[in-house]
Amino acid sequence: MLIKPCPYRWPSLYRCLSNAETGSGIMTFLFFLLSWALVAWGQPHISPFFSLLASSVGFALFWLGLSRLKQRRYIWASLWFFAVQLVQLSWLATPAYQGTYIFFVYGGIALWLGAEFGILALFFPKKGPLRFRAILGIAALWTLLEWSRLFILCGFAWNPVGLALTGFPISTQLASVVGVFGLSFIVMVVNLLAYNVMVMPKKRAISLYGGCLLLPYLFGFGHLQFHEGRKGDTSYNVALVQTALLPDEKGKVHPYLQWNAIFTYLEEHRAKDLDLIVLPEYALPFSSHTPVYPFEEMKAFVKKELGDLPPLLKEPLAEEMEGKWYVSNAFWTQAIANFYGAEVVIGLDATQGGESYNAAFHFTPNKEKVTRYDKRVLLPLAEYLPFNFLRPLVARYGISNFFTHGKEVKLAEGKELMSLSVCYEECFPHIMREGRKQGAKLFVNVTNDGWYPASRLPQQHFIHGRVRAVENGVPLVRACNTGITAGVDSLGRTTARFENGEGKFEFERGALFVPIDLYSFSTLYTFWGDAFIVFISLGCLLFLRLAQNRESGLS
Structure with a gap:
């Protein structure tokens, strides 16, 4: 096979390889492989550097390979996108629980996400660069497909490609x-513009690509500088408790020991004038007020100073x-609030009127008022049963009781107004x-990611x-079991993260002290939400x- 000599310039090199009879298939495969590696691992928690490449050229290399087919x-x-999702959702393949x-x-x-992405290929031109309107x-189209996932069953919020920019x-x-x-x-616009540069690197294409590529970074630089100059010295002292108990350990470790551990973790921060203490989702077995x-017996067992407890002995x-x-x-949560003079948020099950809720509770020191927020986004099969015919399936895994969906957002009123969320709702x-x-x-988020141990889910x-x-434009604190x-x-x-000296976090136990900066500001996203981009x-x-209709009419 003869291949024409190629000048050492990218456009000519690309055309040369495109004309190679056997080299064409190899190059297409290499484009697919390289783009898959960049996009699949191009997530901030895996590799911030790869996420930078994925957001700027990762998808473009895929489009380049696709254009050869x-x-x-x-x-x-x-x-291709199915293979990307196999990497990004690999945490799901954890059958332990x-x-x-x-x-x-x-x-x-x-497969579902791959099938969605395949739709984009139906609108991709057979050859040449893309028009800007295309x-x-x-x-x-891709943005609307991603957004629509939020409203199917419990909603699927994982893996929007925009995360590559974070x-x-x-x-x-x-x-x-x-x-x-x-x-x-x-991300999609930038990558499609990058594809245009690759197939026809004219000055206009390069300028348009460069401008769109730099837009988030230029905006981010100005945004950070502006708000850094407006921040005050407001500090809010928070203790975040991590118990590091897996789901099966909750039933094996005696609740006395679990409470004793929590009391011990908090003692380390007793002198820090805490404003808020947060314990994770499903922090203890049994419902909140049972x-x-x-x-x-328990008081004698834990042997911890928790102030004057007898006044709390009432319904x-x-x-x-x-x-x-x-x-x-x-009772014990209110005792902690009273003793530390701090508000407490804790994740516990709740029962009311014969129904069960996965809830987050807010306790205020020396007050009887307790705010309960019921989780609204429940996971199918694990927390609620979407279809009755699935009942025998989940029964095999010992799941027979389900939660009721919460109905509304609730703010916890204390020193600061707090919005509570439970686990997946944060997504x-x-x-x-x-x-x-x-x-x-x-x-304030309380989470239990222990159902997928030793995975990338957290x-x-x-x-x-x-x-x-x-x-x-609001600070966030989150307490997780693992x-x-x-x-x-x-x-x-x-600003602070609970981990050991080696950077390991999942099975670390204790309480993290976080002096959180309460500076907040209004954002356009809060004003118009997803309605703007939709x-x-x-x-x-x-x-x-x-x-397209106009062009068809003129032809």
Whole structure:
């Protein structure tokens, strides 16, 4: 086989390789492989550097490979993105507590997302560069597909491609205007422009690509500088408790020992004038107000100073039965609040009217008022049953009781207005935004990621929390059973994170002291939410359609 001599210039080199009879297939494969590696591992918690490359050229290399194919483009695009999702969702393939059926869920979700991405290939031109209106149309279509996932069953909020732009604080700041789905729109536009540069590197194409590529960073630099100059010295002292107990350990470790450990962790920060103490989701077994602990017996066992406890021996915190007082998880939580003079947020199960709730409670020192927030986003099969025919399946794994969905956002009133969220809810921009719109000055999340031990789930979950802080200009604190327990400021920067000297966090036990900066600010995203980028995306598709109709009419 003869290959024409090629000048050492990228455009000529590309055309030369395109004309090579056998080299064409090899180059297509290499483009697919390289783009897959960049995009699959291009997430902030895996590699901030790869996420930078993925957001700027990762998808472009895939489009370059796809442009060399004339047939079966939908299948190839679907398979490529399916392979990307197998890496990004690999945490799902953890059967320790979910059972082997989780592999079917894992594969099914990856196939679904791959099939969605394949749709974009149907609108990709057979050859040559893309018109700018086509670029906007493809980016808009993908943005709407990502956004629509929030409303299927419990919603699927993982892995919007916009997360590739959140590897560094400077590039994340644009989320305060357009949200994470707006970042997805930008990532797709930038990569499609990069494809144009690769196939026809004219000055105009390069300038347009460079301008769009730099936009998030230029905005982020100005945004950070502006708010750094406005921040005050307001500090709010928080202790975040991480118990590091896996789901099966909750039932094996005696609750006395669990409470004793919590008391011990907090003692280390007794002299720090705490304003808030946060314990994770499902922090203790038993529902919040069920009196299961013999008071005198447990008090003698833990041997901790918790102030004057007898005044708390009354309903609904305690109940006297046969001359003996029995107390609840709520009793000990209120005791901690009183002793430390600090508000306490804790994740516990709740029962009311024969129904069960996965809830977050807010206790105020020396006050009887308790605020309860019920989790609204429940996970199918694990927390609620979407279809009755699935009942025998989940029964095999010992799941027979389910939670009831919460109905509304609730703010906890104390020194600062706080918006509470439980676990996966932190990944939903529109849900977290509701609390901010009602005046919340701090996001508090309680989480249990222990159902997927030794996986990437905690890191990916944490990235979502950081983006929510940026979107709404509000600091965030989160307490997790098995990490990541951390504090984040209103600009999405991690101010403290619970880990050991080697950077390991998942099975570390203790309490993290976080002097959180309460500086917050209004954002455009809080004002218009996802409606802005959805409107822009629909407008782009409408513009593309009208332009196509006009061209058809002229031809």
